Amino acid sequence: MSLYNPVVWQDGMFMKPQHFQQLDRSQTKLASMLNANASPLHWGIKLLEINTQLLALGKIGITRAEGILQDRTPFELPLLAELPEVKDVDPSMSDKVIYLCCPLPSERAEAFGSLKEGARYNIESQETVDACYESEDVANIMVGKLHFRLMFDHEDKSAYTSIPILKISEVRPDGSVILDESFIPTCIDIHASSVLNKFVTEFASMLKHRAESIVQRLGVVDQQGVSSVSDFMLLQALNRYEPLFWHFASAEGVHPESLYRILLQAEGELATLCSASRRPIEFIKYNHGDLTSCLSRGLDSAKRTLSVMSEQRAMPLTLKEQSYGIRTAAIPDRKIIENTTMILAVKADVTLDILHTQFISQIKIGSIDNIRDLINLQLPGIEIKPMPVVPRALPYHAGYTYFELDKTGEEWAALKHTAAIALHVAGDFANLSLQLWAVRL
Numbered sequence: 001m002s003l004y005n006p007v008v009w010q011d012g013m014f015m016k017p018q019h020f021q022q023l024d025r026s027q028t029k030l031a032s033m034l035n036a037n038a039s040p041l042h043w044g045i046k047l048l049e050i051n052t053q054l055l056a057l058g059k060i061g062i063t064r065a066e067g068i069l070q071d072r073t074p075f076e077l078p079l080l081a082e083l084p085e086v087k088d089v090d091p092s093m094s095d096k097v098i099y100l101c102c103p104l105p106s107e108r109a110e111a112f113g114s115l116k117e118g119a120r121y122n123i124e125s126q127e128t129v130d131a132c133y134e135s136e137d138v139a140n141i142m143v144g145k146l147h148f149r150l151m152f153d154h155e156d157k158s159a160y161t162s163i164p165i166l167k168i169s170e171v172r173p174d175g176s177v178i179l180d181e182s183f184i185p186t187c188i189d190i191h192a193s194s195v196l197n198k199f200v201t202e203f204a205s206m207l208k209h210r211a212e213s214i215v216q217r218l219g220v221v222d223q224q225g226v227s228s229v230s231d232f233m234l235l236q237a238l239n240r241y242e243p244l245f246w247h248f249a250s251a252e253g254v255h256p257e258s259l260y261r262i263l264l265q266a267e268g269e270l271a272t273l274c275s276a277s278r279r280p281i282e283f284i285k286y287n288h289g290d291l292t293s294c295l296s297r298g299l300d301s302a303k304r305t306l307s308v309m310s311e312q313r314a315m316p317l318t319l320k321e322q323s324y325g326i327r328t329a330a331i332p333d334r335k336i337i338e339n340t341t342m343i344l345a346v347k348a349d350v351t352l353d354i355l356h357t358q359f360i361s362q363i364k365i366g367s368i369d370n371i372r373d374l375i376n377l378q379l380p381g382i383e384i385k386p387m388p389v390v391p392r393a394l395p396y397h398a399g400y401t402y403f404e405l406d407k408t409g410e411e412w413a414a415l416k417h418t419a420a421i422a423l424h425v426a427g428d429f430a431n432l433s434l435q436l437w438a439v440r441l
Contacts, residue, residue: 025105031072041257041288043070044163044186045100050179054086058175060098060150060166061086068188069102070161073146081146082122091171097153097183098168101160102146112144118159122147164289184291190254193291197249199299200259204245206306211238216395234273241266256295260286263298270305313393315340317421317436326375328368328422329436336438337415342405343391344384344423345435354429355401356386362426366411371422374411382411393439400435 007023045067054061062084065077077083084100103120105111113119121144128141151157153164167183182195190196214235244262248254264283271280281301284294315336317329331337344365346355364374365382374381384403391402406412415421425432 021111025111028073041255042188043068043072044188044288045165045192046187046189047192048165048185050166051086055177055179058089058171058177059086060089060168060177062100062150062165065100065165067163067192069163071104073102073161075102075146075148077148081148084148084150087150087152089168089171089177093152093168094171095180096168097164098166099151099153099157099160099162100165101149101151101157101162104159104161106159120147121145167292182292182296184256184295186289186291188255189252190248190256190259191252193256195299196256196259196295199303200245200248203302203306204242204249206303207238207242207245210306211235211242214238230273234270237266237269237273256291257286257288260295260298263302267298267302267305274305313440314391314395315438315440317342317438319423319434319436322422324424325426326371326422326424327434328420330420331415331418334416337412340438340440341407342421343387343394343437343439344403344405345394345397345400345437346403347397347400347431347433349430352401358427359425359429360384360386360403363423364426365405365421365423367414367418368420368422369418370411370414371424375424375426380409380411382406382409391437391439394437397435400433 005022007019009019045065047064047066049062049064051061051063062077065083066075068074075081087098103118105120106118111119112121112123123142124145125140126143127138129136129138149160151160151162163186165185167180168177169180170178172178184193184195187193187196190200214231241262248259248262264280267283268280272278281297283298287294317331319327319329321327346359348355348359350359363384364371364379365384366374370381373379383406385406387402387404390400394402421436423434423436425434
């Protein structure tokens with residue numbers, strides 16, 4: 001016997017209330033099965049409002065909730081059903097998840113009755129007006145409202161369809177309840193979760209910030225060499241995902257699985273361009289009933305990737321002119337000597353060949369303590385070698401030629417024990433302009 005088989009209507013049959021009840025159940029079940037097969041993950045809350053005043057009293061209660069139960073029954077509280085009773089919380093309930101539960105249809109329990117009896121619907125009298133005729137006559141009819149209750153994760157929910165809606169982080173000595181702000185309830189709209197709602201806006205802003213920094217570094221298109229190719233590829237990826245996440249931030253009805261799918265795609269693409277392994281992290285299998293466990297890692301990884309990308313890799317070391325043509329730049333942190341590559345950007349009204357030959361032979365670079373000896377005794381100092389392309393980390397400046405400082409000589413080691421680096425250029429290089437950069441490895 002099944003509660004959901006269709007009614008057989010026969011000529012001359014004596015109709016009973018059970019016929020219409022069976023018709024209602026069979027049609028509801030058919031619609032539920034169609035929806036479940038069309039979208040297996042389309043269940044959860046769409047809107048949830050917590051009674052925050054009750055938290056200080058050691059209680060849990062909701063003031064409003066909308067969504068779809070796991071058996072595909074839509075609900076809207078308190079319009080179509082009564083709000084569940086307030087739940088008392090004791091200190092042992094820390095780290096417990098709260099579920100919004102509704103009794104499942106059962107052949108062993110009455111469909112209409114009290115919640116204590118396990119009934120799915122509560123019977124109420126409702127005044128209705130005839131909608132087909134102009135009449136002020138009001139009739140009282142009996143209607144059913146879904147029963148809801150709040151339950152902890154350790155309670156037996158086998159006879160209920162349930163949705164995880166919040167998690168208790170802590171119960172303080174005074175009895176007040178602190179909710180876990182990182183918990184993600186099972187939802188059908190990411191805006192029902194403050195965590196997901198905040199993430200898409202922040203991530204879109206991070207994508208925008210990172211893209212703008214790359215544009216600033218690239219400068220004018222087609223004025224750079226091979227080093228800018230990877231930047232253009234990264235910029236292309238950022239420009240692809242930024243509008244999409246701004247859309248997620250403003251659109252209604254974005255399912256968390258859709259967000260998860262895009263995060264997987266973005267993480268894989270950005271890993272190719274940004275991570276040392278060139279491979280994405282291993283993501284947890286999507287679990288709609290436990291979004292916190294599967295989504296939290298993906299959200300953190302995506303933000304961490306962009307945060308690392310957004311770190312300033314190039315730090316300018318300001319050159320100040322001293323007497324006798326010597327220029328010095330302070331070294332604010334000794335770790336710069338060990339963890340960075342120093343690059344000298346040179347611009348002058350001379351040919352590139354002259355810069356690659358005469359300039360290299362006529363510049364002296366060393367510690368501020370040794371620079372005069374390097375000049376007077378014609379010692380080599382720190383050598384420089386031309387770079388074939390503009391370093392990715394440096395902002396683009398037209399007309400500059402870039403040289404890398406050699407880190408293998410004795411004079412480089414001397415920089416670890418000094419407060420500044422110094423350089424001196426002999427000869428005449430018209431309109432000479434120098435920039436010194438420390439680039440993180």
